[in-house]
Amino acid sequence: MTTDWIVLDIEGTTSATEAVHKGLYDYARPRLGLWIEAHADGPQVKEALEQVRAETGAATTAEVVAVLHRWMDGDVKATPLKTLQGQIWAAGFAAGELTSHFFADVPPALARWRAEGIRVAVFSSGSVASQRPWFRHGDAGDLSAYVEDYFDTVNAGPKREESSYRRIAEALGAEPARTLFLSDVPAELDAAAAAGWRTVGVARPGEPNATAGFGPHPVIDSFDRLEDHA
Known part of the structure; x- marks a missing residue:
């Protein structure tokens, strides 16, 4: 493996846009x-x-x-x-009035990455205050133990700016070249790549960006297919 950290987008990547x-x-x-x-x-x-x-x-x-x-x-x-x-x-x-959604391949992938020694963080436009319970109250159970840190547009910066990814890497103590960002938004992947990160586009069937042009970024439609890029 050449990856120390995997940083995840949420909407369209780990979870259905419709659920949000x-x-x-x-x-x-x-x-x-x-x-x-x-x-x-x-x-x-x-x-x-x-x-x-x-x-x-x-x-x-x-x-x-x-x-x-x-x-x-x-x-x-x-x-x-x-x-x-x-x-x-x-x-x-x-209050038990909300339950979050995750694609079926996400929980086993998080467990697999943990077993392989890969650490996980989240970078979403949703606030950290909403990210934490999202992973804690999933339809597949509590997934928060797999996530070590959370970033949003307040503590990191805009998702389409290179400086945000440099800030996250510094906060994690991560080497950019060994940090992998997964997102369904090509412009976010461009910004991460400009900061020296490795990137993989996520084009899940039925999601708004399923047919987006991902340019030079490798593309998967399930976390099960990430092994060739991690």
Whole structure:
């Protein structure tokens, strides 16, 4: 093996896009206003509200929620939205109201990588607060023991920027050339490759990027086919 670390995207890579957009988004959407009002004094909620208001001019809670709904409709990767969604989802997982989805090949692959001495981290646009319960409350059980670290656009940076991957490698103490990134988004793979990482595109049947052009990146449709690239 030439890989010390495998860094995973979530949506479209480990888990179906529909599970996020329908399951999680539909859960968070009607709860945003109530959550903001109930946790208005929380430092993360305060910061998120300040960011929305500074960016959009929204004043009332209703106006802020309307902005957040528009961002959700447009799948905008906005930090304040991800923060609030992450808090709501974490509460939903803790209450047993949410269960995350993983493709069938993912749990055995995580176990196999652990046995082979390969370490695993996650880099997703969803907040770390939502990533942790996602792996803890899966339809295949608790997978969190296989993941050593989590990164999002707050603690690492945008997923399509080379500097984010350099930051992650430094945080992990990982050698870029021995770090492998798996994602269904070609632009993210380009950024990781520019930072010296090895990359493999994930084109799962039925997913939005299944027919995307991955350029120079090797492509798999299941983690079972990763062995030739790890």
